[in-house]
Amino acid sequence: MPLLELRSVSLAFGGLQVVTDLDLAVEEGEIVSVIGPNGAGKTTLFNLITGIYRPDEGDILLDGASLVGLQPHQITRRGIARTFQTLRLFLNMTVRDNVMSAAYGHTKAGLFRAMLRTPAMRREEREIRELAERRLAFFGERLMGYRWDQPAYSLSYANRRRLEIARATATNPRILLLDEPAAGMNPAETHEITELIGQLRTEGGYTILVIEHDMHVVEGISDRVVALDHGVKIAEGSFVEVATSPLVVEAYLGLGTAERK
Amino acid sequence: MTDSTPRDLHIPAEGPAVGQDEWVARHTERRLVRGGRLGVVEQRLRAAPWWAWLVLFAAAASLIPVVESSGYVRRVGFDTVIFMLLALGLNVVVGWGGLLDLGYIAFYGVGAYTYAIFDSDKFGMHLPTIVAVPAITIVGALVGLLVGLPSRRLSGDYLAIVTLFFLELFETVATNGNQIFGHDITGGANGILGVDPLSFFGHQLAVQHNGIFAVSYYYVAVALFLVVFVALRFVNLSRVGRAWRSLREDPLAAEVMGMPVNWLKLTAFATGAAVAALTGTLATALSASVFPLNFSPVVLITVYAMVILGGSGSQAGVALGAVLVNVLLQLLQNPDQARVLFYLLVVVGVITAFRWSRTLAVVSAATVALGFAVHAVVSSIDKTWATIGHSGFSGVLSHWVVVPGALAPWVGQVSYGVLIAAALAVTQLRGVPRLVALPPTIYLAAFVWENVMLPNPGPTRYIVLGLLLIVLMIARPNGLLGERRVEIV
Numbered sequence: 001m002p003l004l005e006l007r008s009v010s011l012a013f014g015g016l017q018v019v020t021d022l023d024l025a026v027e028e029g030e031i032v033s034v035i036g037p038n039g040a041g042k043t044t045l046f047n048l049i050t051g052i053y054r055p056d057e058g059d060i061l062l063d064g065a066s067l068v069g070l071q072p073h074q075i076t077r078r079g080i081a082r083t084f085q086t087l088r089l090f091l092n093m094t095v096r097d098n099v100m101s102a103a104y105g106h107t108k109a110g111l112f113r114a115m116l117r118t119p120a121m122r123r124e125e126r127e128i129r130e131l132a133e134r135r136l137a138f139f140g141e142r143l144m145g146y147r148w149d150q151p152a153y154s155l156s157y158a159n160r161r162r163l164e165i166a167r168a169t170a171t172n173p174r175i176l177l178l179d180e181p182a183a184g185m186n187p188a189e190t191h192e193i194t195e196l197i198g199q200l201r202t203e204g205g206y207t208i209l210v211i212e213h214d215m216h217v218v219e220g221i222s223d224r225v226v227a228l229d230h231g232v233k234i235a236e237g238s239f240v241e242v243a244t245s246p247l248v249v250e251a252y253l254g255l256g257t258a259e260r261k
Numbered sequence: 262m263t264d265s266t267p268r269d270l271h272i273p274a275e276g277p278a279v280g281q282d283e284w285v286a287r288h289t290e291r292r293l294v295r296g297g298r299l300g301v302v303e304q305r306l307r308a309a310p311w312w313a314w315l316v317l318f319a320a321a322a323s324l325i326p327v328v329e330s331s332g333y334v335r336r337v338g339f340d341t342v343i344f345m346l347l348a349l350g351l352n353v354v355v356g357w358g359g360l361l362d363l364g365y366i367a368f369y370g371v372g373a374y375t376y377a378i379f380d381s382d383k384f385g386m387h388l389p390t391i392v393a394v395p396a397i398t399i400v401g402a403l404v405g406l407l408v409g410l411p412s413r414r415l416s417g418d419y420l421a422i423v424t425l426f427f428l429e430l431f432e433t434v435a436t437n438g439n440q441i442f443g444h445d446i447t448g449g450a451n452g453i454l455g456v457d458p459l460s461f462f463g464h465q466l467a468v469q470h471n472g473i474f475a476v477s478y479y480y481v482a483v484a485l486f487l488v489v490f491v492a493l494r495f496v497n498l499s500r501v502g503r504a505w506r507s508l509r510e511d512p513l514a515a516e517v518m519g520m521p522v523n524w525l526k527l528t529a530f531a532t533g534a535a536v537a538a539l540t541g542t543l544a545t546a547l548s549a550s551v552f553p554l555n556f557s558p559v560v561l562i563t564v565y566a567m568v569i570l571g572g573s574g575s576q577a578g579v580a581l582g583a584v585l586v587n588v589l590l591q592l593l594q595n596p597d598q599a600r601v602l603f604y605l606l607v608v609v610g611v612i613t614a615f616r617w618s619r620t621l622a623v624v625s626a627a628t629v630a631l632g633f634a635v636h637a638v639v640s641s642i643d644k645t646w647a648t649i650g651h652s653g654f655s656g657v658l659s660h661w662v663v664v665p666g667a668l669a670p671w672v673g674q675v676s677y678g679v680l681i682a683a684a685l686a687v688t689q690l691r692g693v694p695r696l697v698a699l700p701p702t703i704y705l706a707a708f709v710w711e712n713v714m715l716p717n718p719g720p721t722r723y724i725v726l727g728l729l730l731i732v733l734m735i736a737r738p739n740g741l742l743g744e745r746r747v748e749i750v
Contacts, residue, residue, distance in 0.1 A: 050517055076519035090510035092746050093503070101503040105519025111528060114499030115492040125499065153747045171519045 001064055003028040003207050004049070004080075004175055009058035011048060011231075018044050019231040022058070026175065031201055031208045033218045035242070036228035037251055042211045043085055045228070046177050049209075050082050051075040062175075077105040081173035083164040085180045085211070091153040095143065098152050098163060099132035102170035135166045138204070139196075158189045165196075169204060176200065178210040182217050194220040215243070227251070314577060315490060322483045332473035339474070341587045342482040343544050348567045348579040349489055350536030355565075356574035357497065358529030359509025360412055363561065364424035367408075367431035368534035370556035372401050372541025374435065377453040377551045378446070390459045394542050401538020402531040409530030413523045416512070428561065435553040452552035459546045468547055478547050485543060486580075489536055494576060496532070505529050563590075566726060570733055572743025581741055586726065593722040596715050600655060603710050603725075607703060620696065628700040632661040635704065639663050662707045673713040680709045 002025035011019040019041045026032050034042050047053045049060060051072040060067045067075050081102075090098050107128055109121040136143045139162045147155070155163060161181060168176060181197065182190045194217050200206050212218050218225060218239060225242040227235040229251040235242045242248055322342075326335050347369060354362045375397045379388045388396070411423045438447025447453065459466040459481065466477050496502045504525050507515040516522040545551050563586065571582020592598040615621035640647040645666045650659035665672075683702040690698055714721040739746055 052513070052517070071521070072516045073519050073521045076517060081519075082517060084514065088511045088514035090507045090514070092510055092744070093506055097503055097506070100500075101507045101515070101520070102518040104500055104504050107500055109500055111496060111501050111532065114496045114501055117495050121499065128500065151744075167518060 002026055003030075003063060004209070005061045006045075006049075007059045007061070009048060009055045009060060011044065011053055011055050017231060019048065019055075022228075022231070022233055024226060024233070026207060026209055028174075028207055029201065029205075030223050031197065031210065031221050033222040033225045033239075034209065034211045034228060035213070035215075035218060035225060035248075036234075039230075040228040040251070041231035042228055043179060044231070046082055046179055046211065049075075049177060050080060073105060076171050076173070079172075079174035080177065081168035081171040081175075082177035083161070083168050083179055083181065085183065087160050087164060089152045089160055089163060089167070092151055094149050095136070095152055095155065095163060096129070096132055096148040099135050099167050099170045100128050102167045103128045103131055103172075106172050132166075132170055135170050136163075138169070138199075139166060158185050161185070161193070162196075165200075169200075169206070173206060175207040175209065178208060178212075180211050180213060182212060182214045190214060190217060193217065197221045219243075311494065311577070315487065318580075319483070319487055323480070326476045326479055330476075335474045335476055335479050337588070337591050339479045339482050339547065341584055342479070342486050343540055344564065344567060344583040344587045345580045346482070346486055346489060346540040346543075347537060347564045348571070348583040349486070349493060349576060350533045350540065351564055351568050352573065352576060352579045353493060353505075353536065354529050354533035355568060356579065357502065357505040357509060358526060358533075360526060360529060361417065361421040362424050362530065362533065363421045364408055364427035364431070365533065365537060365564065366556050366558075366561040367428045368401050368405055368537035369541045369544075369560075370431055370435065370551075370553075371404050371534075372397050372538030373545040373551045373555065374447060374453070374541075375400050375538070376542040376545045377456045380457040380546075381453055381455055383448070383453050383455075387457055389463075390461060390546075394539065397542050398535045398539045401541075402535035404538075405531040405534025406527050408534070409527045412526045412530060425558075428556075428558065432553050432556060435556070447553075450553060452550055454550045456545055456549045456551070458549065459543075468549065478543075482543055485539070489539070490576060490580070493532075493536075497576070501525075501528065566730055568740075570730060570740055572740025574746075575740070575742045575744065578740050578742030585741075589726065589729070590722050593725055594718055596718065597653075597655065599715065599718065599721070599725075600658070600710075604658075604707075607706070611703070624696060624699055628703050629661070631700045631704050632707070636661060636663055658711075662704070662711050664711050668712055673709075676705065676709050677713055680705045 004024075004026040006022055006024040009019055009022045010017070022045070024032075024045075034045065036042050044053065048055055049067070051067065051070055051074070055068060062075075062078055062080060065078070067078070067080075070078075090101065093101070107124055109118075109124050113121040133148070136148065142159060142162055143166065147159075152160065152163060161184075165176075165178065165181065178197070182193045185193060197208060197210065197217075198221060201208060208221075210221065222239055224237065225235075225239050226233060227242050227245070227248045229247070234247040234251060235245040237245075322338075325338055347365075350368075351362070351365050354360050354365065376393060378384060379386050379393045379397070380390075381387075408424065408427050412420050415423055434441075435447045436450050439445040439449030439451075457465070458468050459478075466481070467475055468478065469475055470477075497505075504515065504520045505528075507518070507520060508522055508525050508529075512522050515525075544555075564583075567582040567586045568579045569582070570586060571580065572578030589602075592602055611624060612621065615624065636647055647663045648659065648666045650656040650664075680702070683698065683705055687695060687698050687702050714724070733741075737743075
C-alpha cells in the first residue's frame with residue numbers, strides 16, 4: 001500500500017478546472033518530484049493534500065485512511081508537513097520559536113498547565129526545545145547557536161528556506177511536501193539543498209514529495225518524476241523518461257516543438 | 262596614524278569566520294543604538310530578567326501609599342492598576358492573538374454587572390468573594406468564547422466591526438435592562454447601587470477608612486495584577502503562547518503547521534475576556550455601583566491607546582502605557598499641572614526640532630520677545646484685555662501671554678482655527694519662512710491653550726492624549742517597549 005495516494009482527484013474554481021482526474025501514489029521512503037510549467041497545478045496539488053482545498057471529486061489517502069474533509073491541522077497531525085513556495089515563516093518570532101511552535105500538534109500542555117507551570121508541562125517544554133534544536137542542528141552551521149534567538153526576519157533568503165524545512169520537520173511528519181526548495185538560491189546553495197533532500201530521507205527517514213523547477217535538482221534527487229500540465233498528469237516515470245516525453249517538451253516549449261526536434 | 266576606526270565599523274577581534282554571516286552575527290550589536298555609558302546601561306537593562314522588573318515594580322507600587330497617604334493618590338493608583346489589568350487582558354487578544362477585538366470593554370462590563378448581580382441587595386444574593394470572583398472569571402471566559410465565535414470566519418476589519426457591535430449591544434442591553442420581559446435585571450440607566458465590598462471569610466474589606474479611601478483595595482489590585490501578569494507571562498512562554506503568536510504572524514501557516522487556528526482564536530478571546538471580567542469585579546466592589554456609561558467606547562479607546570502607546574505584544578509595555586496614559590489624564594484634570602505639562606511639551610518639542618543650535622536660541626528669543634511685545638501693546642490699549650495673575654508659574658506667565666478678563670466666544674473659535682492653519686503652514690514651509698512663522702505660531706498656541714483649552718479640561722485631556730499618540734507613533738511606531746516588527750520582507 002502506498003503511503004500517500006490520490007485517486008482521480010479533481011478540483012475546479014468556478015469554471016476553471018485546476019486539477020483533473022489526477023492519480024498519484026507515493027511509496028514509503030520514496031522521493032517523488034512534481035514538475036510542470038507555471039500554473040500547471042503543482043501548488044494546488046499540495047494545497048489539496050494538506051487540506052487547504054477540498055477536492056470536488058476523488059479521494060486522498062494517507063496509509064489507507066482518507067484525508068478528505070479533515071482540517072489542515074488534523075492532516076498535519078497525521079503525518080504530512082509542507083513548506084511554502086512563498087515562504088510563510090513567523091517573521092517576528094525567533095528562529096527557535098518558529099520551530100518550537102510547529103510541535104503543537106504532538107504535544108499536550110494547555111492553558112492552565114502553562115499558567116501553573118506543572119512539572120509535566122516543564123518537562124514537555126524541555127522536550128519541545130530539544131526537538132527544535134535537533135531539527136535546527138540538522139542544517140549544520142547554517143542555523144546554529146547565535147541565530148536561534150534572532151527573529152526570523154533577520155535571516156537570509158536561503159536560511160529562511162532552511163528554517164521552513166526545519167519547522168516542517170518539527171511536526172514529526174512521515175511525508176514532507178517541499179514546494180520549490182531551491183527557488184531563489186545560487187548554484188552553490190542549490191547543490192547544497194540537493195544533498196540535503198537526500199539526507200532528509202536517509203537520516204530523517206521522511207518520504208518526500210517535492211515541487212521543483214531546477215532540472216538539476218530534480219535529476220539529482222528523484223526516484224520518480226511526475227509532470228503536470230493544466231492540472232492533468234502528462235508523464236510519469238524516471239527522470240530521463242519524463243524529460244524526453246514529447247508531451248512534457250511540448251508543455252514547456254510549446255506546441256509542435258517535439259516533432260521538429 | 263590616529264586610530265580613526267568608527268565605532269560602527271568595529272570588527273570582532275577574531276574576524277569574520279568562514280561560513281558565518283557577518284550581518285546576522287552582529288545583529289545584537291547593531292540593535293544597540295547608543296554608544297558610550299548610556300549604551301552600556303541600556304545593555305545591562307536589557308539583560309535583566311523579566312521577574313527582576315516585576316519585583317522592582319511590586320516594591321515601588323507598595324511604597325506609593327506609604328510615601329503619599331492622600332486618598333486621592335490611592336484612588337488614582339487603584340484606577341491605574343485597574344487599567345493595567347485591562348491592558349494586560351487586551352494584550353492577549355490584540356498583541357499576541359492579533360485579533361482586533363473592539364468589544365473588549367463589554368467583557369469588563371459583564372464582569373462588573375455579574376458581580377453587582379451576585380453581590381448586592383438587588384437579588385438578595387451575597388456570594389462570598391472567594392466564590393463570586395472565580396465564578397465571574399469563568400462567566401467572562403464563556404461570554405468571550407461566544408463572542409469569539411464569529412472570529413472563526415472573520416478577520417481584520419470585519420471582526421472589528423462585529424465585536425464593536427457587541428459592545429454597543431452590551432451597552433443597549435445594560436441601559437434597557439430594567440424591563441427584560443418585565444423583569445429588572447440591570448437597573449437600566451440608573452445602574453445597580455449598593456454593591457457589596459470584597460469580603461474574605463466573613464470579613465468585609467471596607468472601601469473607606471476614617472473617611473479616606475482604604476489602602477487595602479489598592480494592595481488587592483496590585484496583588485491581582487502581579488498574579489495575572491505572571492500567569493499570562495507563563496502562558497506566553499508556553500506552547501499555547503507560541504501558537505497565539507504564530508496565529509498573529511500567519512494564520513494559514515500556523516494551521517498547516519498543526520495548530521488548530523479556530524480554537525486558538527477562541528481561547529485568546531476567552532482569556533482576554535476572563536481578565537477583563539475579573540478586573541470588572543474589583544472595580545465594582547470598590548465603587549459599590551455599576552452604570553452603563555462606565556463601559557462606553559471612550560474607555561475602550563483609552564485602553565487601546567495604552568496598549569498601542571506602550572507597545573502591543575509586550576506585557577511590560579502595555580502596563581507602562583496604562584500608567585502613563587492614566588497619570589497623564591489625571592494630571593491634565595488639574596489646570597496648574599496641565600499648564601506646566603503643556604509648556605514643558607512645547608519646550609521639549611522645540612529643542613528636539615532644533616537641537617542645541619543658534620537657531621534654537623533665535624527662535625526661543627523671538628518667541629519670548631514677541632509675547633512681551635504683544636502683551637505690552639494689548640495692555641496699553643485696555644488694561645482689562647490682559648489680566649495679570651498673582652503668583653507662581655501662572656503669575657509669571659500672565660505677563661507674557663494675553664489672557665483677557667472676558668473673552669468673546671468668537672475670539673476663541675477663530676484663534677483655534679487660525680492655530681490649526683498656522684501649524685499646518687509650519688509643517689509645509691521650509692528654511693527661513695518656517696523660522697519666521699514659528700514664533701507667532703507658538704505664541705498663538707499658548708494663547709489658545711490659556712484661553713480655550715484650559716477652561717475646557719474635558720475635551721482638552723483627550724486632545725492632548727491624541728497629539729501625544731500621534732507624535733509617539735511617528736517616533737516609535739511599535740510603542741515604547743514594543744519590539745521592532747516587520748510586516749513584509
